[in-house]
Amino acid sequence: MDIKYQPDRESEQSQEKGTVLALEHLDDHNLSKAERVHQVEVAIASPEVTLESFAHLDIKKILWKVDLRLIPTLTLLYLLSFLDRGNIGNAKIEGLAEDLGLTGAQYNWCLTAFFFTYCVFEVPSNMMLKKLRPSIWLPTIMVAWGIVMTLMGLVKSYHGLLAARIFLGIAEAGLFPGVVYYNTMWYCRYEVQVRQAIFFSAASVAGAFSGLLAYGISYMDGVGGLAGWRWIFILEGILTTVVACMAYFTIYDFPETASFLTTEERAFLAFRLKYDGQDATTDQSFRVAQNDHRDWKTVRAAFCDWQIWINIVVYWGYVCPLYGISLFLPTIIKELGFLSTTAQLLTVPIYVSASAITIAVAFAADRLRIRSPFIVGGLVFQLIGFSMCLSSSNAGVTYAGIFIAACAIYPCQPSNITWMSNNLAGSYKRAVGMGIQISVGNLAGAMASNFYRAADKPRYKLGHALEIGFITAGLIAASILIVSYRTVNAKRERAMANAEHNGYTPAELSDLGDKAITFRYTL
Template sequence: MRLFNEKTDVSPSASDAEAYPPTGSLNYDDDLHVQCPSHTTERKLVARIDMHVIPFLCIMYLLAFLDRVNIANANVFGLAKQLHLTGDQYNVALVIFFAPYILFEIPSNLLLKRLRPHVWLSLNMFLFGFTMIMQGIVKSYGGLLATRFFLGLFEASMFPGCFYIIGMWYRRSEAQKRYSFFFSSTTLAGAFGGLLAAAIGKMDGVAGYAGWRWIFILEGLVTAVVAMIFFFCLPDFPEESKWLTSEEKAYVAARLRADQGRSARERKITAKDVGGVFKDYKIVVAGFMYFGLIVPAYGYAYFSPAIIKSYGYGTIQTQLHSVPPWAVAFGFALLTAALSDWTKKRWPFAIGQVER
């Protein structure tokens, strides 16, 4: 397989070009090319990338999603009652998370590129883990709002940052399964959330803390500890990796440029680049599609424990009954991603699934 070196680009294969046309004009030069290193194959190299990239991103986002939605599990154990929440105060505490989350996603990715992923993402992960611990000791509605706000601020880097990293490692024909596996970590978080809450809730009264406080404290502590570990092992971009040889780095960069054209990683991102995104009708349409998906998804994540409890289950049984839907969603998402990559089609699967 021939690709480019730093001076030359190469067009992808005919089948790849038809299904995934490159974003820019690529020049071909028979005399200057990069080949897959002789000591490995492309499949083995991609498998090694999988082991060094995807597990870390999935664990990171699983913990981020768990920390943002475990308030629903905590509420079943009496959060609203003990903090004397009335009217729509619980709903306000849910919504305030998204204000900084939305505003700081784009600035966060700019900082990610400047500071490198292992620094920026692990730092934010530690901070939202610490914020979660603080949420476990709040004494009032105001304290709950403050911790939810900072939780949204520090988690703003997770979703766009992890997607950006995946895009810097994989060709488009390879990325869908990885995106789906990564995003499906949210469904695993929902399943684990119910199981963990069922176990942690039994600590009610330990050290004078209610069970719902221990949910926040222990899950936040785990997040903070994992963040400190990830500072040393979270993957950066291919050209900065220590576990690839120089030949492998050149090959990874070449195959990506042949597939995608010149990467934003290779140049400074300007305000014009950011503004250009909003002029692309495909982005706007996809945004509305995602809005239609994420509203009911978060509605389920935040309110399913309360709905299940209304059927007369006890607190522990409520947490356990919340697990199966998340587990089924995880398996179905991975199956859909595999079929999408196999057929090299996206829209039938995107349109055909209103909600997974």
């Protein structure tokens, strides 16, 4: 967190002591959530309250309390989300295509249809999250996709599977962008990537778990007169629905209303989040809160922000390979000459390794307060991995290339979404902006679902070549962003040196958000 206030300690010491005492004795036991929010907002709006007012609190202890309540639940939700959208790849090699009489093109259309509705509903879902609260919205959409997933195990034809995938995309659309945004409402800019990485590592764990689960469920073939691939959908759908019902009672909304925190701790978290992102040194009387306007002007500002659209190309650079891996990895490995059960198991070490590397990279990125070098590094290693796959017909080399590529893909996602969230100021603009980034970015899934055609097996040269093309585009876009951010930051440094910020009121700087000369883009 980069809040560099310089209060006059001698003149404010007595005021702060009184403020701390007032915060310590706030009583909100019988207040509603709305009244708690108002109470905290009033408390932290006082000019007497500074970061020093909370100096006696142990921030590590408070964040640990938050982590224990948030991260396990969010990780489980995303694990189930990724498991449910990707298990069609496991079902395919257990006989789905043969039983439904699917052609290669029809199977790919079932993959593609998911992403169309998934992308369309992500931005509206993030706006609904702000309106309905996370504790209601997230479990509700999860119940919906759990039901869809369960019913997918009963489909009888191509059209039934296609319809189920379309509705699965609608239901799942809100989880990933919603949780990514939700984390930014609890953690400051240089704390959030570790949490995003732990949460996102569930995607790679889901890949490993999916292979193991599919391996075990495949032995249920014939139970109840149903094929093994149907049981994959049914059992995983039921599990999702049960966990979703539990989530209504385990998801907390926002720091201001968290019952597991004291009133003073809630005020502290709210205060540091409110002023997070103003990197330039200003005096206490000129502190600038983040803009939280909820109007069409803010929505328009997000849609017109150049950095979001360039970042989307970076997003495509690793999400195309991500979905190519998650949807086709079992098939690719099977075509190398392995049995279907062996292919399921060979996906496990790839995903476990990717998960560990993702978390390690996140710790380093938050500690160093940088994002782009890890994104660029990940893209470069993806190029190496897919180049190995493209250039060799040897099964061992191809498997090694996929291994390297996967381990480089997964760390890029939390790095890039955190990079974007760091560089959007104002919680409502951030909600819309990240919704745009993730929704348009995930159109890559619609493209990647058609990269690996049955006609190209076993080498899949076209698919690997297309992945390399998108990775290269991502590297170019990341370079453009880095140069642009450096240029803007240097320009704002010069403006601050000339005291140009004195020509703005705090309210005006708040309205400018990340366009304010006091804001510094994270590199």
